[in-house]
Amino acid sequence: MADPIPPKSRLPAALLPLATPIFRWIWIAAAASNVGTWMQNVAAAWMMTSLSASPLLVALVQTATTLPVFLLAGPAGAIADIVDRRKLLLVTQGWMLAAATTLGALTLAGHTGPVTLLLLTFALGLGSTMNGPAWQATVPQLVPREQLASAIALNSVQFNIARAIGPALGGLIITLWNPGVAFVLNAVSFLGVMFVLWSWKGEPQHNTDRGESVVSAMWAGLRYVRHSPELHSVLARTGVFVLGASALWALIPVVARHELGSTPSGYGILLGCLGIGSVVGAGFFSRLRGAYNPDVIVLVFTLLFAAATFGLGYLNRFSLLAVAMVLGGVAWMSVMSTFNVSTQIALPAWVRARALSIYILVFQGALAIGSWMWGEIAARSGTRTALFISTGVLVAGLSTAWRFRLREVKERDLTPSMHWPEPAVMSGLNPGQGPVLIQVEYWVDRARVPEFLHALHELERIRRRDGALRWAVFEDPAQPGKYLETFVVESWAEHMRQHERMTVSDREVQDRVDAFHKGAQPPVATHLIAVR
Numbered sequence: 001m002a003d004p005i006p007p008k009s010r011l012p013a014a015l016l017p018l019a020t021p022i023f024r025w026i027w028i029a030a031a032a033s034n035v036g037t038w039m040q041n042v043a044a045a046w047m048m049t050s051l052s053a054s055p056l057l058v059a060l061v062q063t064a065t066t067l068p069v070f071l072l073a074g075p076a077g078a079i080a081d082i083v084d085r086r087k088l089l090l091v092t093q094g095w096m097l098a099a100a101t102t103l104g105a106l107t108l109a110g111h112t113g114p115v116t117l118l119l120l121t122f123a124l125g126l127g128s129t130m131n132g133p134a135w136q137a138t139v140p141q142l143v144p145r146e147q148l149a150s151a152i153a154l155n156s157v158q159f160n161i162a163r164a165i166g167p168a169l170g171g172l173i174i175t176l177w178n179p180g181v182a183f184v185l186n187a188v189s190f191l192g193v194m195f196v197l198w199s200w201k202g203e204p205q206h207n208t209d210r211g212e213s214v215v216s217a218m219w220a221g222l223r224y225v226r227h228s229p230e231l232h233s234v235l236a237r238t239g240v241f242v243l244g245a246s247a248l249w250a251l252i253p254v255v256a257r258h259e260l261g262s263t264p265s266g267y268g269i270l271l272g273c274l275g276i277g278s279v280v281g282a283g284f285f286s287r288l289r290g291a292y293n294p295d296v297i298v299l300v301f302t303l304l305f306a307a308a309t310f311g312l313g314y315l316n317r318f319s320l321l322a323v324a325m326v327l328g329g330v331a332w333m334s335v336m337s338t339f340n341v342s343t344q345i346a347l348p349a350w351v352r353a354r355a356l357s358i359y360i361l362v363f364q365g366a367l368a369i370g371s372w373m374w375g376e377i378a379a380r381s382g383t384r385t386a387l388f389i390s391t392g393v394l395v396a397g398l399s400t401a402w403r404f405r406l407r408e409v410k411e412r413d414l415t416p417s418m419h420w421p422e423p424a425v426m427s428g429l430n431p432g433q434g435p436v437l438i439q440v441e442y443w444v445d446r447a448r449v450p451e452f453l454h455a456l457h458e459l460e461r462i463r464r465r466d467g468a469l470r471w472a473v474f475e476d477p478a479q480p481g482k483y484l485e486t487f488v489v490e491s492w493a494e495h496m497r498q499h500e501r502m503t504v505s506d507r508e509v510q511d512r513v514d515a516f517h518k519g520a521q522p523p524v525a526t527h528l529i530a531v532r
Contacts, residue, residue: 026193040182048061074354077358085353089135150282156278156282160279227465233342237400244306247374250371251374254383303395345412350501437529437530445481455512458512
């Protein structure tokens with residue numbers, strides 16, 4: 001059978017990742033699975049309305065879907081970094097397959113009550129949460145680095161296409177049959193993803209676990225984010241944007257039904273327009289990233305999304321509103337893909353899933369809080385007022401760019417450098433022993449001390465980010481020009497992980513520091529372990 005994808009030479013840059021077979025098949029399987037997920041969400045919410053008249057129970061369906069993100073996002077990222085991600089994805093997909101199959105079978109047999117529906121929806125949410133960081137962290141393993149931005153944009157496209165198709169298809173299935181059929185079809189969608197993952201024989205990710213526990217891995221991920229200014233910017237900007245943008249997603253069904261008097265199909269068309277906009281935006285996203293820095297892209301498309309949000313509250317004609325939603329889809333895809341790319345390219349492999357889990361937590365948290373906030377404002381002051389206020393929040397949120405600029409990190413080489421020599425230690429050393437004190441001795445020309453200290457403090461950030469609990473630099477008053485850099489890590493095993501966490505880009509920083517050393521030999525490092 002001929003491959004339907006043309007050669008790379010005939011593909012536009014935005015579609016180049018689809019020329020890679022494993023990415024293409026994972027993309028197709030994920031699109032089908034996401035359609036199933038949206039069918040599941042619609043069917044579960046609709047079924048609860050028939051099982052109970054309680055608004056609380058109906059609202060708890062959404063809670064059961066999103067609560068696992070707040071409970072397990074941290075452990076999910078840590079586990080994805082210390083085990084083989086492909087195997088983890090197979091396990092999480094299998095878990096969701098079992099939960100969806102059970103729910104479908106019970107519903108078709110007429111044995112699903114409110115509690116059963118909530119418990120199995122929660123089980124699906126657990127699987128989705130454990131799956132998310134590993135799934136996103138796998139993307140850089142599937143495509144060359146220069147195609148990462150296009151791959152992330154394409155993933156956003158397939159998600160938005162599923163968001164547009166899934167609810168409409170789920171509603172049709174409920175109308176023709178019953179929610180149980182939608183649950184079973186969702187279960188079948190997981191089989192396609194599992195088959196593609198099982199067929200993938202890619203190399204496992206670089207792993208620096210050395211017996212690292214989940215708790216230790218979580219702390220390492222938090223420490224890395226804390227000492228990474230480029231991630232602070234992405235997380236802050238993401239939270240502010242999504243908080244304002246969530247109004248459109250939360251209130252579009254209210255506008256469709258109560259302001260426009262539209263049918264469910266009209267609501268589906270508006271969602272479809274957002275999906276179409278996402279596809280259009282993906283078509284030129286790669287060229288945008290090549291021509292403009294991330295701050296400019298976020299500025300322009302945040303203003304466009306603000307205009308679409310204002311249009312949702314102001315326009316009364318369905319055709320004009322549909323055009324506004326297309327523009328909103330373009331803007332949403334462009335802004336969120338910029339944030340996602342900025343996160344991914346700033347992360348080395350060893351911590352990628354952990355940091356992405358924090359990114360997902362910020363995104364989901366802002367979306368949940370924002371949806372509740374805009375719903376409250378709409379209930380008290382009206383839907384249009386809520387949308388107009390959110391427009392102002394989106395525009396005002398751009399002021400955060402002065403404090404949190406999105407950094408260009410395209411040229412950083414984040415592959416492990418492995419340039420630190422293995423320390424000479426006695427045999428039988430327990431890896432859990434610690435804390436460990438590392439001292440590095442420098443001899444520096446007095447005239448160059450200010451430059452040396454400036455470079456050394458840049459290295460400090462790397463030491464702390466990769467595992468140092470404390471860091472300091474000391475000067476010997478009896479020997480002018482002698483400086484001692486010290487840092488403490490929690491155990492010998494953690495220091496060995498530091499060896500593996502240093503990247504080629506980090507080595508360049510260390511080389512700049514070492515260049516100030518005027519001794520005949522390189523700076524001397526000594527290792528001391530606490531005695532108990």
